[in-house]
Amino acid sequence: MAPYSVILICITLSLLAGSSATQDPYRRHVHRPCKKMVVYHHEILYNGSNAQNATATIVGEPDGANKTSLAGPIRFGDLIAFDDPLTDDNNLRSPPVGRAQGFYVYSNTKQPASWHAFSMVFNSTKYKGILTFAGLNMILTPTRHISVIGGTDDFFMHRGIASFTTDAVEAEVYFRLRIEIKLYECWKLLNP
């Protein structure tokens, strides 16, 4: 058998392996993210008297509850819309690097825990684009993981995991999260 035929077989196998060939089933192992970032997420919840600087407000609530206070310690059924600033450090007054916009709903009957779906809009020198998240924020768990389900521009088609840790809670009005974002799937659109 000539070396040339060997090379041909190799090319064919390589192309098959990497392109649209059937791979069955699809499994992927990774060691580390392709992008990584940390932001602080600040929320000031509307309580009936802070309309000037509130960044979030109750828009849905269970039977018997209202829109100016959380529904008891468990808060099950409260639904909150938010437009929260993101900063590079834990200072609410630092210049925002982006905003987190979307909603969450308290969805646990035994403890305060919420289901979040939102996007982060970045418009800094470092990043321009949007990342979209969905998942469960089990507030009482020290670190909890939320899925990054898509993105645009600098985050075109990205996916990954965001890890939330509670960084501060003041009364039931100010909440601060530290969010570590690890993107494991990074796409790039060439000559769009």
Next chain:
Amino acid sequence: MAPYSVILICITLSLLAGSSATQDPYRRHVHRPCKKMVVYHHEILYNGSNAQNATATIVGEPDGANKTSLAGPIRFGDLIAFDDPLTDDNNLRSPPVGRAQGFYVYSNTKQPASWHAFSMVFNSTKYKGILTFAGLNMILTPTRHISVIGGTDDFFMHRGIASFTTDAVEAEVYFRLRIEIKLYECWKLLNP
């Protein structure tokens, strides 16, 4: 040509095919899932008098409707938060293998059909981790398909399809779904 150069070419081609090379466009054919599981999803909807054992409650509703009964036969505009137990069989009293937490909104003006977004939290000997879902539950269709859009821990970065079939409906209070989950994209994080 020496066999060594042939091997070198092969290595190069193989790496190109499998790594970050441009593949344009991206298509993938699969025969079967990388993971498969079945759970039963039980919901007891709050109706004004079952607060003790309700697992779901209306938190948003259309004009003229209320939080203790569904908005007519079509229910368009009712938004429900839930914390529903998941079991391995169709018995509400079986030990839960996890919980489904999130919400759905009735989003069809002609028939009862709802748009769901939620996470399943598993904490059994079989699985630990979260799967997150989004999609349309066309209740009157025998089997309907919802997207699995992400996951954590044992389900790190997973994607797939969940198939819902209605298993029981009692009055407008107890609902049971059989959910078959087929994951077609299974990632693993090594030495995280």
Next chain:
Amino acid sequence: MAPYSVILICITLSLLAGSSATQDPYRRHVHRPCKKMVVYHHEILYNGSNAQNATATIVGEPDGANKTSLAGPIRFGDLIAFDDPLTDDNNLRSPPVGRAQGFYVYSNTKQPASWHAFSMVFNSTKYKGILTFAGLNMILTPTRHISVIGGTDDFFMHRGIASFTTDAVEAEVYFRLRIEIKLYECWKLLNP
């Protein structure tokens, strides 16, 4: 070294590269979508007197607002459920090629901008299946990008980007979007 061993090594390397081997980190470059389509999305918002032909309705709202009119010019906190027809052209009366069902919530405190999560159900000769979307609709930006996070049937496991442009606004009742959908990840399930 015999050619046979060379072939064996090649086969092994090719399989490793294309299948479940560790690829670290995961990056992908694409030039163009695997599928592309354009639809027009029509919405008639319920205003208290158009129940006959409304396709969308307010189901959650901030403190002090109501379900028959948007909450001021910014609308922050209004949550809308919808069942909107999709057509191939910009004529509301054209035969629908599908429906968009889900919700959005106004989630910006400075300008009208909404966070959307919904599915498009297609049942035409061209396409059968569902696409699911999530992301931010910054209404005042000429073109804004929303993530396609999953799909079923003809759109099995698909992902991509949808670009929204406002095509018409009449009073605060009729809204029309032109949506260009570009799918960059196209899967096919063989012999399901």
